[in-house]
Amino acid sequence: MAFGLIIIGDEILSGRRVDKHFPKVLELLSQRGLQLSWAEYVGDDRERITATLKRTLASNDVVFCTGGIGATPDDHTRQCAAAALGVSLALHPEAKEKIQERIADMAREAGSTPDFDAPENQHRLKMGEFPQGASIIPNPYNKIPGFSLKNPGGQGAHYFAPGFPVMAWPMFEWVLDTHYADQFHRQAWAERSMLVFEAMESTLTPLMEAIEAQFPLVKVFSLPHVGDEKTRRHIDLGVKGDPAQVEPAFEKMQEGLRSLRAEYQISA
Structure with missing residues (x-):
């Protein structure tokens, strides 16, 4: 609905x-x-x-x-x-x-x-x-x-x-x-995200596509920020959807970022 x-x-x-x-x-x-x-x-x-x-x-x-x-x-x-x-x-x-x-x-x-x-x-x-x-x-x-x-x-x-x-x-x-x-509360939902610093979305796109292909009950989101006096340029990158798939998808995302040698910080 x-x-x-x-x-x-x-x-x-x-x-x-x-x-x-x-x-x-x-x-x-x-x-x-x-x-x-x-x-x-x-x-x-x-x-x-x-x-x-x-x-x-x-x-x-x-x-x-x-x-x-x-x-x-x-x-x-x-x-x-x-x-x-x-x-x-x-x-x-x-x-x-x-x-x-x-x-x-x-x-x-x-x-x-x-x-x-x-x-x-x-x-x-x-x-x-x-x-x-x-x-x-x-x-x-x-x-x-x-x-x-x-x-x-x-x-x-x-x-x-x-x-x-x-x-x-x-x-x-x-x-x-x-x-x-x-x-009410019929569909379980979870979300995990991180800040990926000084990265380009074009570089991260293959990783995002691979995660959505492997975990069909998850959506990947990518929100670029140009940075300000508090935070450097970064991308708010994460996954959301079925809790059973969100956690393994998030782990897969971190593995992919490490292989790209990307600097990231997990959001609270």
Whole structure:
């Protein structure tokens, strides 16, 4: 099962806000023995959002989406999700109930009686207009829910939350713990690495290829660094994958580096 992440919003691409969702989603998944397979950033452009969702909805992936589910002119995600599926938006009855609970809470805090027919409160209900067939995702912060969609013809699903971390993160945790607990820690995983100093990747490539050929459940990674005031030029070289193969593959890697007379330091 592959997990993906779509982060929507011009404010991220312009630098007006710094994205915090990517590292947090990595953390939420890794805590549960899961991995993120891909991530995309998309601006507030209806055609681009719709095209992106049409493509990802055709997959079997589990996709988390943040941003653009409000009811202001620059929020397009709900409409684009509906367009990607070829369905219309409709006020979800559970979403309506939760939004009205929020309206009542706000009125009570202000010492007044809620007027559900007031124009501003009628407008708030638009945040509960989801593509037909959607289910709600509870929002413990302010009760205004997100929504989920099953991928048509596939085994995956899409989960839509607001762009605010204080809302999105507990909502994504709820999704994982409610729907994917049976996937937690199913695949054992290990990683070992070292710093190889003053080496060229072209020199190390045959060794990396040989290790992947000999250990099919392992992937080799190579991350070059130009060096700085703390560390000389080096390559962060390592192996990751099935624990049963990671250790012998790592030993093989060290043997190969010694035969190349390469200077290296095993990472902690």
